[in-house]
Amino acid sequence: MRRYFGRKLLIYGLTFFVAVTVNWMIPRFMPGDPVASMVARANVTKPEAVEAMRAYYTSLFGLDQPLWQQYLNFWGALLRGDFGVSIWLFPTPVSDVITTAVPYTLALIVPSVLLSWVVGNQFGAYAARRKLLDNTVLPVGYVLTAMPYMWLAVLLAWAFGVILGWFPVAGGYSFSMRPNWSGAFLLDLLHHWTLPFLSLFLVALGGWAIGMRNMIIYELESDYSNYLSALGAPSRLIRRYAFRNAVLPQITGLALQLGVLVAGALVTEIVFAYPGLGSLILKAIQNKDFFLLQGTFLFIVLGVLIANFIIDIVYVVVDPRTRAGMAGAQA
Amino acid sequence: MRNRARIMIPLVAAGLLAAACSGGGATPTPPASQPQSQGAAASANPDQLPRNETLYTTGTQWGPPPNFNPIREWDSAVGTKGLVYETLFHYDPNAAKLNGWLAESGSWTDDTTYQVKLRQGIKWADGQPFTAKDVVFSFELGKMETIPYHHLWDWLKSVEAVDDQTVKFTFSKANYQQWDFNLYSRSIVPEHIWKGRSEKEVLDGTNENPVGTGAYKFLSKDQDRVVLQRRDDWWGKTALNMEPKPRYIVDIATPSNEVAMGMLLQKGLDLSNNFLPGVANLVKGNFGLTTYYNEPPYMLSANTAWLVPNTTKKPMDDPAFRKALASSVDVKKIVEGVYGNLVKAASPTGLLPQWDKYVDQGVVSAKGFAFDPAKAKKLLADAGYKDTDGDGFVENKDGSKISLSLIVPSGWTDWMESARSISASAKSAGIQITPDFPDFNALVERRAKGDFDLLINNERQLSNSPYTYYEYMFQLPVQKQQNTVNFARYENKKAWELVQQLDQVKTDDTAGMQKIISQLQQIHLDDLPVIPLWYNGLWAQSSTAVWKNWPAAAGSAPKTGAVMWRNWLELGGFETLTQLQPAAS
Numbered sequence: 001m002r003r004y005f006g007r008k009l010l011i012y013g014l015t016f017f018v019a020v021t022v023n024w025m026i027p028r029f030m031p032g033d034p035v036a037s038m039v040a041r042a043n044v045t046k047p048e049a050v051e052a053m054r055a056y057y058t059s060l061f062g063l064d065q066p067l068w069q070q071y072l073n074f075w076g077a078l079l080r081g082d083f084g085v086s087i088w089l090f091p092t093p094v095s096d097v098i099t100t101a102v103p104y105t106l107a108l109i110v111p112s113v114l115l116s117w118v119v120g121n122q123f124g125a126y127a128a129r130r131k132l133l134d135n136t137v138l139p140v141g142y143v144l145t146a147m148p149y150m151w152l153a154v155l156l157a158w159a160f161g162v163i164l165g166w167f168p169v170a171g172g173y174s175f176s177m178r179p180n181w182s183g184a185f186l187l188d189l190l191h192h193w194t195l196p197f198l199s200l201f202l203v204a205l206g207g208w209a210i211g212m213r214n215m216i217i218y219e220l221e222s223d224y225s226n227y228l229s230a231l232g233a234p235s236r237l238i239r240r241y242a243f244r245n246a247v248l249p250q251i252t253g254l255a256l257q258l259g260v261l262v263a264g265a266l267v268t269e270i271v272f273a274y275p276g277l278g279s280l281i282l283k284a285i286q287n288k289d290f291f292l293l294q295g296t297f298l299f300i301v302l303g304v305l306i307a308n309f310i311i312d313i314v315y316v317v318v319d320p321r322t323r324a325g326m327a328g329a330q331a
Numbered sequence: 332m333r334n335r336a337r338i339m340i341p342l343v344a345a346g347l348l349a350a351a352c353s354g355g356g357a358t359p360t361p362p363a364s365q366p367q368s369q370g371a372a373a374s375a376n377p378d379q380l381p382r383n384e385t386l387y388t389t390g391t392q393w394g395p396p397p398n399f400n401p402i403r404e405w406d407s408a409v410g411t412k413g414l415v416y417e418t419l420f421h422y423d424p425n426a427a428k429l430n431g432w433l434a435e436s437g438s439w440t441d442d443t444t445y446q447v448k449l450r451q452g453i454k455w456a457d458g459q460p461f462t463a464k465d466v467v468f469s470f471e472l473g474k475m476e477t478i479p480y481h482h483l484w485d486w487l488k489s490v491e492a493v494d495d496q497t498v499k500f501t502f503s504k505a506n507y508q509q510w511d512f513n514l515y516s517r518s519i520v521p522e523h524i525w526k527g528r529s530e531k532e533v534l535d536g537t538n539e540n541p542v543g544t545g546a547y548k549f550l551s552k553d554q555d556r557v558v559l560q561r562r563d564d565w566w567g568k569t570a571l572n573m574e575p576k577p578r579y580i581v582d583i584a585t586p587s588n589e590v591a592m593g594m595l596l597q598k599g600l601d602l603s604n605n606f607l608p609g610v611a612n613l614v615k616g617n618f619g620l621t622t623y624y625n626e627p628p629y630m631l632s633a634n635t636a637w638l639v640p641n642t643t644k645k646p647m648d649d650p651a652f653r654k655a656l657a658s659s660v661d662v663k664k665i666v667e668g669v670y671g672n673l674v675k676a677a678s679p680t681g682l683l684p685q686w687d688k689y690v691d692q693g694v695v696s697a698k699g700f701a702f703d704p705a706k707a708k709k710l711l712a713d714a715g716y717k718d719t720d721g722d723g724f725v726e727n728k729d730g731s732k733i734s735l736s737l738i739v740p741s742g743w744t745d746w747m748e749s750a751r752s753i754s755a756s757a758k759s760a761g762i763q764i765t766p767d768f769p770d771f772n773a774l775v776e777r778r779a780k781g782d783f784d785l786l787i788n789n790e791r792q793l794s795n796s797p798y799t800y801y802e803y804m805f806q807l808p809v810q811k812q813q814n815t816v817n818f819a820r821y822e823n824k825k826a827w828e829l830v831q832q833l834d835q836v837k838t839d840d841t842a843g844m845q846k847i848i849s850q851l852q853q854i855h856l857d858d859l860p861v862i863p864l865w866y867n868g869l870w871a872q873s874s875t876a877v878w879k880n881w882p883a884a885a886g887s888a889p890k891t892g893a894v895m896w897r898n899w900l901e902l903g904g905f906e907t908l909t910q911l912q913p914a915a916s
Contacts, residue, residue: 030770036779037772039814050814052476089397090406091535097395100554162593169593171555175387175581176380178551178558184379273590275554282586283394286742288772 004322008312012305023297024074027290028067034087034288035063061087061291078298084291088283094295097280102299104172105276107193109265112200117254120208125243127209128216137209144206149264153199153271160195167195170273196272200265204257211253215246248319255311258304380558383877383913386577388895389591390604390870392584395554398537401518402478404898408549408557409582413900415543415559416518419447419466421901422511422795424685425890429511429795432571432901433461433519433544439837445500445510446493453566455521456542463492468522470500475530480517506834508798515795515901519544546575546905555584575908577878582895595620598876604894606745606870611671619875623893624884627672630868631892635681635800636674636746636789638737638753638862641781642821646727647735651714653859657700658707659760660753662864669748674865680852681863686797688841691849698856707760716761724763735764735784740771746787749864779812781820788818789867793902796838801830801851804861821860826851869894880912 035057039050058064061084062073077084083094124141127133144152161169173179173188219225219242228238269278277296284292316322388409396408401416412418419434431437437447453461467490473480486504493499502510521542528536541549546567547559559580567573583600585591592607594600596618611629613620622629638660640647647653662676679699680690711717716725716733727733737753739746750766757764764785769777777783791803806816807827813820829851836843871893873881882889889910891903 033776034772037775050812056477086397089395091537092395092397097554100395157593162596165597168599169597170583170585170590170599172553175556175583175599176382176385178378179553180378182378270586273555273586279394279555279586286771 004316008309012309016301016305019301020078020298021071023294023301024071027288027293028070030288034290035061037288038087038090061085074294083295083298086284086289086292088287088289088292094291097292098277098295098299101275101277101280104274105265105269105278108196108200108269108274108276109262112197112204112265113254113258113261116201116204117208117250120205121212121247121250123205124209124212125216125239125246128213129220134213137213141206141210141213144202145204145210147203147206148267149199149203150267150271152203153196153268156195156199157271168192169195172275192274196268196274199268199271200261203264204261207257208250208253211250212246215249216242219243219246248315251311251315251318255308258307262300262304380579380581383915384578386580386602386878386908386911387583387594387600388580388602388604389583389585389594389600390602391895391897392557392582393586394584396552396557396584399541399549400536400538401520401541401543402472402533404479404516404518407897408552409895409897410547410549410557410559410580410900411541412518412897413545413905414547414580415541415545415549416520417543417545418515418518418901420515421903421905422515424793424795424892424902427685427795429514432515433466434514437514439505439507440499443502443505445502445505447498447500449496449498450566450570451496452570453544454564455523455544456548456562457521457524459521459523460495461519461521461544462495463498464495465522466490466498466519467492468525469517469519472520472525472533475533477530477534480513483513504835507837508796508834511795511838512799516898547580550579557582573906573909575905576911576913577908580908595872595874598874601874601876601878602893602895603872604870604896605872606673606868607872608673608745609671610872611673613872621873621875621881621883622871623869623882628675628866628868629673630870632675632683632685632793632866633869633892634789634792634867635677635683636749636787636864636867637681638864639786639788639818640860640862641783641785642819642860643781644784646716646733647784649714650858651710652716653862654700655707655710655714655716655760656757656762657859657862658703658710659757659762660862660864661702661756663702664756665749665752666865669745669752670865674868677863677865679856679863681855681861682797682800683793683866685793689797689845689848691845691852694849694852694856698853700856700859702756704756704760707762711761718761723758723761725761733763735762736767737764737785737787738767738769738774738777738783739787740774741768742771750787778818779814781813781818786818787864790815792898793869796844797848798830798833801826801833801848804855805830805851817860819860821858823854823858823860826854829854869899875914877914878911879914880910882907882910 035054038057039053062070065073081095083098086092086094086097089097123137127137157169160167168174168191171192173185173192177185177188179185216239220238225238225242228241229235265276266278266281268274269276270282273279277299280292281296283289284296391409397406399408399411399415401407401412404412417433419432420429420437421432422429429437431450433449433453434447435450437445440446447466449461449463449466455461470483470487470490472478473483475481486502486506488501488503491499491501524542525533544566546562546565548562550558550560552558559582561575561578583594585594585605588605588607591600591603591605595603598619610620610622611627614622614625614629623631638656640653640656642648642653666672666674666676675684678690679695682690711725715728718725719730720726725733737750739750741747747766747768754764754766774786778786778788791800803816805821805823805826807822807824809817809820809822829847833844833847833851836847869892873893875881880888882891882893884890889907891906891910892899893907894900894904896904
């Protein structure tokens with residue numbers, strides 16, 4: 001057990017190191033100088049004043065040091081929990097920017113990922129080998145899962161937001177409100193959350209439902225199912241066993257899909273002007289805001305790694321073979 | 332047994348989590364019919380702003396409000412300058428005159444001394460009186476080297492508070508044109524709060540709790556908005572007999588024009604200062620949207636878009652080539668095809684319509700240019716640019732190929748289309764231009780270093796004087812980095828001397844200004860260091876669902892600009908707010 005998790009942790013540690021390094025490198029190798037554009041935005045006419053500002057900001061952000069020194073400083077600051085100051089939203093610290101955005105992103109991603117997985121699996125399992133449902137679920141599922149998140153989001157925004165006017169098209173809560181703990185405000189939050197949630201939920205749902213349906217059909221044709229049914233076991237029971245076996249690859253699939261789901265969430269946030277990390281990342285790239293970009297990516301990398309780790313644990317719990325393997329390793 | 336218990340813990344945890352999540356997720360459907368009840372329950376509770384007293388705006392801010400520092404005129408939260416902090420004067424571009432704001436009046440007592448009389452009884456939001464000392468303090472902040480108006484002190488000698496209501500500015504060189512610009516551009520900050528702040532704090536501080544003299548104060552902020560609340564004890568109510576009508580202003584950072592358009596149509600937005608392509612159709616249709624004109628160009632003009640050639644490179648260093656280039660650009664096609672008539676073709680001088688009286692029509696008719704491929708071809712041939720290898724494009728005089736690239740920022744779709752259009756029309760005159768779309772930051776860097784052939788730029792806005800445009804064209808010396816002006820790196824000592832002379836003409840001496848400007852126009856049209864293309868609009872789409880009496884050219888509607896952009900509130904944006912009327916009344 002310890003060796004299993006030790007190995008996993010080592011792999012996660014390495015992934016983290018590489019991801020953070022890449023994340024540090026990418027903005028620095030993009031063309032353009034963030035300080036130059038920051039100063040240019042200031043519309044200062046006098047060349048000497050421009051030079052003064054430029055020199056000042058370059059040293060403030062530590063961009064005047066050699067690259068290896070910047071890289072070391074970066075790790076040093078990171079371990080102290082200091083993400084630096086945003087260039088785009090100067091002088092707000094990156095950690096402040098991220099903390100206001102993260103709740104929105106989490107509130108979108110966590111429910112949509114878990115719910116779509118749970119509902120999709122149940123639904124797919126139920127639909128398999130039931131002619132009428134199968135004939136509808138399969139095509140609808142394919143259409144949903146093949147839809148880009150962004151496109152479905154735009155469709156939903158247009159139909160339910162602009163045409164029907166049932167849902168707002170922008171913001172995390174009404175522009176007329178201030179955050180407080182009243183019921184009206186919470187309802188308002190939900191109201192704004194519904195459409196972005198739905199677009200994430202629906203796309204993911206289709207994929208899980210199809211996957212589960214195929215797995216169940218495969219399991220129902222396997223020897224143990226045939227044997228059970230030859231013994232006269234009720235089909236409910238057979239389906240239950242089939243489900244337990246079919247759900248394992250779906251868990252692996254969840255781990256693999258997490259990155260894609262997060263990326264989808266970011267795009268969806270932009271479409272709905274939802275104040276999460278997605279819109280931040282877009283702007284950080286456009287403004288060459290190294291520090292904000294690093295901060296948000298770091299957060300996403302951490303999130304995906306932690307989620308993967310949880311899935312690893314869950315896997316140990318639900319699949320006896322992994323436990324058996326570990327016991328063998330211990331012996 | 333112990334082993335099993337250990338395994339159960341994560342399982343239980345996961346189960347609880349799933350239960351919590353499905354509990355939260357199962358409820359999204361009911362609130363669908365909820366929002367209608369909000370409007371009715373509206374009261375003075377600022378947690379829920381009443382729709383009929385709130386103005387929703389967008390188009391200035393593209394992300395979270397980064398700071399409330401009026402010194403940072405380029406990225407402070409919307410309304411920091413203009414609504415919260417105020418300036419000594421406002422400028423009325425229609426009447427072309429300064430209107431006293433914090434200052435009651437101002438005048439030149441001699442050639443190098445300017446005296447300002449402040450209004451009586453103005454108080455800061457914290458109750459302290461506003462005095463001449465605050466004005467002195469604010470201008471003296473400019474002595475710090477990194478403050479944007481530091482250069483003022485190259486020709487300003489001293490600022491003194493004569494008494495509580497009088498400020499005396501003494502100049503070593505009186506640059507009258509620039510001075511007027513400073514009078515309505517520089518925010519006045521309270522000395523009793525800002526005193527003792529270091530240069531770093533003044534330039535980089537967020538100034539979290541701004542205390543101003545203005546008609547609004549910040550109520551709250553979030554990642555995608557700032558909310559301002561009207562101050563009912565604002566001095567202007569009695570002194571100016573003005574009151575901005577919206578009790579609350581919510582400025583929204585919309586991530587894209589599509590979202591802004593959607594919100595306008597949902598009536599969730601009253602004023603959008605975004606460029607919305609195709610808005611002409613909505614104005615003509617019955618969508619409750621208005622713009623300044625109800626026919627082309629729909630918008631007031633805000634700035635000129637210029638085609639900037641790099642005059643240090645061949646063949647753009649040759650005025651004859653630049654003239655041929657100017658005649659080869661079909662601006663009309665851009666105005667109609669790319670903008671759908673939302674902009675106006677520029678006059679050959681590039682001066683905004685508001686500055687018409689400074690255009691010397693004699694010079695323009697003698698030296699002006701228009702789209703004329705035949706003439707462009709002739710100009711090229713006369714100057715020695717010939718198509719020697721028969722590929723349809725002219726070559727340099729020494730026979731080497733001419734292949735120019737025109738850069739505009741990636742993602743600025745209207746400009747990208749315009750660049751393609753310029754490339755196509757230049758082709759008909761035999762000039763090879765390839766559009767190229769680098770990232771904005773990369774473009775800024777190349778522009779500053781002079782590492783480009785051609786680019787489009789519109790950074791100079793409408794101001795009190797064409798002086799700012801000629802400074803933009805001719806400023807010398809050319810530095811290693813050209814950050815804000817003279818991107819063409821054009822060197823003409825005589826022109827720059829004239830510009831400096833123009834600066835020293837008093838702003839009420841129209842004839843004196845015209846005389847120098849006419850000479851500058853001759854140089855401009857002879858040499859064409861920058862080629863005017865079109866006038867960009869003061870993009871303003873307003874919804875009449877909640878507020879009416881928006882500015883319009885027709886009838887008795889206000890003639891000011893409906894705009895929340897930074898530095899535009901002093902140019903009529905604030906006055907517009909005072910003219911609004913609730914649509915229900």
